[in-house]
Amino acid sequence: MENIIFIGMPAVGKSTVGVVVAKRLGYQFIDTDLLIQEEEGNLLREIIEKKGIDGFLEIEDRVNAKVNVHNTVISPGGSVVYCENAMKHYKEIGTVVYLMASYETINKRLKSAKNRGVVLRDGQTLKDLYDERVPLFERYADLTVCEDGLKLEDTIDKVIEALQSA
Numbered sequence: 001m002e003n004i005i006f007i008g009m010p011a012v013g014k015s016t017v018g019v020v021v022a023k024r025l026g027y028q029f030i031d032t033d034l035l036i037q038e039e040e041g042n043l044l045r046e047i048i049e050k051k052g053i054d055g056f057l058e059i060e061d062r063v064n065a066k067v068n069v070h071n072t073v074i075s076p077g078g079s080v081v082y083c084e085n086a087m088k089h090y091k092e093i094g095t096v097v098y099l100m101a102s103y104e105t106i107n108k109r110l111k112s113a114k115n116r117g118v119v120l121r122d123g124q125t126l127k128d129l130y131d132e133r134v135p136l137f138e139r140y141a142d143l144t145v146c147e148d149g150l151k152l153e154d155t156i157d158k159v160i161e162a163l164q165s166a
Helices: 014-025 032-040 044-065 078-082 084-093 103-109 126-140 152-165
Strands: 004-007 028-031 072-075 095-100 143-146
Touching (some): 004 014, 014 072, 014 152, 028 032, 044 078, 078 084, 084 095, 084 126, 103 126, 143 152
Parallel strands (some): 004 095, 028 072, 095 143
């Protein structure tokens, strides 16, 4: 288990769970949205405004595909599953863990999709996005942890258990 990569919808807890899992395992932690912002010198929503969704996805693919780390928990943005180079890279360098939550759970947690830098196309609803991404998350996942009805601590325990028994 060289690296652990969390995928899932926005508000599923990729960064929150990732930081604690990293601490518990003695790993480093990287949030690739921060790498993108650092490299581009803009916030995610500003990049999307300036370059459009496709431009943003190109940047996301490039930045994620060149992450070169060891013993690290990596938390990319939810749209990384559209990035073939990045996902191929992640499958080669670690275990991909899908943090799964129902649409109802995501909708409850996510107050404002736009402010979160969520990649929504014109006219696309959060439900549309959820339905579009779930098959991609399932395709790339080495492990799936369902967090519906779980407290944060329970999700973290479940993730570590799944990783250790994989």
